[in-house]
Amino acid sequence: MAAQYQNPSEYISHHLTFMSKPVAEGGFWMLNVDSFVVSILLGFVGIGFFYWIAKGATAGVPTKRQAFVEICFDFVTEQVRGIFHGDPHKFVAPLALTVFVWVLLLNSMDFLPVDIVAWFTHFIPGGEHGFRIVPTADVNTTFALALTVWLLMIGFAIKVKGAGGFIHELFCAPFGSHPLLWIFNLLFNLVEYISKPLSHSLRLFGNMYAGEIIFLLIWLMASAGLVGTFFAIPLGLAWAIFHILIVALQAYIFMMLTIVYIAMAHESH
């Protein structure tokens, strides 16, 4: 594939170009169609699978599919129970399941060989200049997830403590309620509220982006000739196998942080 590229940096930059379409005037109003469509499709696949099983769920002997879904259900519920001291079934556990399943599927797109995917995406109108298949390697996707969780976190904090309690905590925690400490408390809390979505989203983005780049570098080596191909195959295999761990671990970490943030919002100081 790389034969059509002038040099290695063009190969990589080509693979790192989003399929962006403007939806309105202005630099911000661009939609990364690739990230958006792939993530929506995978959301339908993942959540749809769970919905399909949940609709036909029986209290009797479960099918293998249902048993699998129930293992996921149990796994997520146990994680939530360990962190969140409320009824997990009302909101937090379904939220965690959605996050886990979705992020896992989005991350898994990294396993698809980029150049083979490119054969097909080139046929998509507008896809010939780049189509990125891994939505979590798009900072927009991870920010969207983290910001939604962030909004939920603030929403729950206000719901649990009331608007007054929330503002009181902004000024009076964690150092104390002395008026001289208000400004420090507020600064501390602002840093915390800003750092949470940043670390939440950038951790996932960084891992997936780096994984994608390393794959690209390995395939770039493969395109350099027969010897390169010979070395690239075992390297690609090794990185793909190691990447299984990263994909699952990052999905798990993203889910755990979501639970932790929501659980922290429920606790008053």
Place this chain on the structure above:
Amino acid sequence: MNLNFTLIAQALAFGLFIWFTVKFVWPPLLQAIEARQKNITEGLAEAEKGRNSLVEAKTEADKILADAKARAQEIVANAEKTASTRIEESKGSAKVEGDRIVAAANASIQQEVQSAKQQLREQVAALAVAGAEKILRREVDAKAHADMLNQLKAQL
């Protein structure tokens, strides 16, 4: 790494997926799992109950069996006792009957002997009278000599 409208679109999609899972995916799963947990709990309790009643039934059966055995033995012993009593009774009554028959036979023999003796006596008396008649060549007045004749009879 440039932020754009994708962020908002993805956040909306994510929110909708969360809503969908909370509303439509989680509750039926929870319901099915809780119903199964309840079923299993009940099933285990039932099994425990069944085990207990099995033990009870076994004890009960053993007791009934032992009772029946004892009763059978009692009946057999009773029957044996009754049988031996009956045999003893029959033996006794047979002996009594036999004795009675023997006694009756003896009595009738005695009677026969007596009557035979009587007949003999009378015949001897008649013969004696006839002999005396012959000797006296005349008829003996039976009436006149009745006393004598009777004495004779008695002596015979």
